[in-house]
Structure formats: structure tokens, C-alpha cells
Amino acid sequence: MKYIDKAIELDPHYGPAYMLKGDIYKWADDTTVAVNYYKKAIEMAPNDFRTYHKYAKFIGSGLDKVTARAFAGDTEAQEEVRRRRAEMEAVYKTAKDANPTFPYELECARLYTSLSLTTKETKKGIQFFEAADQDSLNANDYAQRCNMMYQFIIDAPNGNVKLNAYNSIVNVLDSALVKFPTDYYILANGLNYLNGAYTLVKRQNGEALAEYKNKSQRRRSNMANV
Numbered sequence: 001m002k003y004i005d006k007a008i009e010l011d012p013h014y015g016p017a018y019m020l021k022g023d024i025y026k027w028a029d030d031t032t033v034a035v036n037y038y039k040k041a042i043e044m045a046p047n048d049f050r051t052y053h054k055y056a057k058f059i060g061s062g063l064d065k066v067t068a069r070a071f072a073g074d075t076e077a078q079e080e081v082r083r084r085r086a087e088m089e090a091v092y093k094t095a096k097d098a099n100p101t102f103p104y105e106l107e108c109a110r111l112y113t114s115l116s117l118t119t120k121e122t123k124k125g126i127q128f129f130e131a132a133d134q135d136s137l138n139a140n141d142y143a144q145r146c147n148m149m150y151q152f153i154i155d156a157p158n159g160n161v162k163l164n165a166y167n168s169i170v171n172v173l174d175s176a177l178v179k180f181p182t183d184y185y186i187l188a189n190g191l192n193y194l195n196g197a198y199t200l201v202k203r204q205n206g207e208a209l210a211e212y213k214n215k216s217q218r219r220r221s222n223m224a225n226v
Helices: 002-010 015-027 031-044 049-059 063-071 075-098 104-115 119-131 139-155 159-179 184-202 207-225
Strands: none
Touching (some): 002 015, 015 031, 031 049, 063 075, 104 119, 119 139, 139 159
16 A cells, blocks of 8 residues: 555556555455545546446446345345446446447446346347447357347247347357357357257247248258358
């Protein structure tokens, strides 16, 4: 702390020093002071994306345990998940307002991969992924995006919605394999989601099933030709 204070004395606008003070107070479990220093770091260096990520991570500390209770039906935990998720989204929005190059949509999409409690929230996460800069997605982002789309298929109300979601998974996987052709996570998990989607859609009756069969046949023919 002595050296951090010396850095601030030399340059009161040196953002990383305030960020480090926030870290120290976080480790000391003095959350109020930690928050104040993270905010001060953002004020001093609004274009330093590291502080926004650290602050958001601080807000989400221990949220995995809360999320587990939320999925088990604990209404208080559900409210806490939504409250903290909204706080993290607000931090990323502040970063976006300060610098339009901040990947706001992608960071929010990553939040929703683990913090979606309803079909509506899952859909919002999918929309964040769609709005994100596709060149910025890593292999795990593609896999998580497919996972969310698969969850959406499970909860979808009718066959046509399931079919559209299934086709979207296929398109996302195709794009992922162009960028990461040898990534085992994409190949293995993507195949699992694809097979699961296939089973769900196949169970449907009516127009969705008929359209699915036609598209599947065309896809198999194209693959055979290749």
C-alpha cells in the first residue's frame, strides 16, 4: 500500500494504482472501500478496460453458489442473481459509453451463459451473442452460444421454433469450425448439442417435422457430394 500511495502522490490520475488499492481492500473484505477505489480507477482512466473487468468480477464474486440456489428454486437467490447481473451489465455499459470499442455485447453475452434463469433471459443472452463482433468470439464463446440455443430449444413452445433454433445451431457450428477446425471442445460439445437438438425436433409433429426432414435430406446430400 505504501508504494501505491507513493505512485498516487506522483501522479494523482494514475488509474492502475486505484485499481490495486481496490484489490487490496477486496482481499481484506472491506467491500465498500474496494468499490470506491474501483470507481475512482474508472474515473481516472476510463479507457483502461482492465478496471471494468475487475470491478465486474468483484461484483460477481461468489455468485456461482448463489446461482446454484437460484436454479434450485430459492426466490431470494434468484433476485440476487438478477440484481448482480444487472450491476455487471451497468459496469460494461459505462465502459461502452466511455469507449465505443469496448465489447459490451460480448461481455454481456458471457454473463448470460451462466446467469440465465428463464427462457426469456436465455433468449436475451443469445441476442447479445448475435449482436457481438463475431470476429471477437473465441472457441468457448461458440460452444456456450450453442449451449444456450440448445436450452432454448428444450423450452421452446412449438416445433417450428425448435426447428429454427436447431438450424441456428447448425449455422453457428459451421462458423465455429471455420475459425477453429481442430478445436475438440467445439467438435465434441457441438456434436452433443446438435444430436440433442436433432432428437428434440424429431419428436415434433406437423409442418416442423416435415420441413426438418427435407432440410436434413438436403444437408446429407450436400455432405455426400463433398
